[in-house]
Amino acid sequence: MSDAIPGYDRPAVEAWLAAHCPELSGPFDWVRLPGGHSNLTWRLTDSTGRQAVIRRPPLGELLPKAHDMGREFRVLSALKDTPVPTPRPLAFCEDPSVTGAHFYVMDFLDGHPLYTVQDVKDWAPEAKRRDLAFAFIDALAQLHALDPAAVGLGDLGKPEGYVERQINAWGRSWSASVGPAGFDDPRAHEVEAFLRARLPGQVPARVVHG
Known part of the structure; x- marks a missing residue:
């Protein structure tokens, strides 16, 4: 090369x-x-x-x-x-x-990222998808079970208000795109309002995937 x-x-x-x-x-x-x-x-x-x-x-x-x-x-x-x-x-x-x-x-970990329908057919046939789905959920559960402070990540971000900040960011992103795109959809605002009305209470900080 x-x-x-x-x-x-x-x-x-x-x-x-x-x-x-x-x-x-x-x-x-x-x-x-x-x-x-x-x-x-x-x-x-x-x-x-x-x-x-x-x-x-x-x-x-x-x-x-x-x-x-x-x-x-x-x-x-x-x-x-x-x-x-x-x-x-x-x-x-x-x-x-x-x-x-x-x-x-x-x-390097050997694996097969799934970018196309053919990738899915080749590497995630239907018979394996249930096991793959549960393995994925298990990995997320292991990640969410960690205490960030216990693994040295306590100061990595701001755990308080995480969900509200995400909704704020999504809302700003949608609103900023309306003018350039010349398109708006009231359902996006309905979803935002739905989520805001159901914000979870403060919970102990956890490591989460991005």
Whole structure:
């Protein structure tokens, strides 16, 4: 593969990995992974055949706090010794001079993201869907059962008023799109009112998925 890896200075990154990630041994084969919510995500295969994943924000100007690699790495680090199934974090680079942005490396877990109908047919046939659904629910239950303070994430966010803030954000997003789209739907406002009338009371903080 060519040294040209969008978003990565390949020689600089591989030199950084040699100094900071002893679990891996260069040189590396790089393969782009699809998805990743626009983050530049690649599978690395080292000289011994071990695989890992490297991840950095997309190119261009970003909104504050968007695509926070440090936050992702911190959450993975907090979850690695819990029952929640997550890849093991390996190394985090907070020096943007290496490749223009923060990035981190984690273990590669073999799996099959479901992007298309054909992906679902190939990797989640009907006979397996019940088991997959329950496994997904079990993982979410394990995540929600964690006390953020107990795993070192007590200061990660603002647990009070979380649901109300989400409804506020959804409402602002819808209202902001009405003018440019030239379209509004009263049902969206009915749903917002329905949710506001049923806000839950304050509950103990938990780690939740985003």
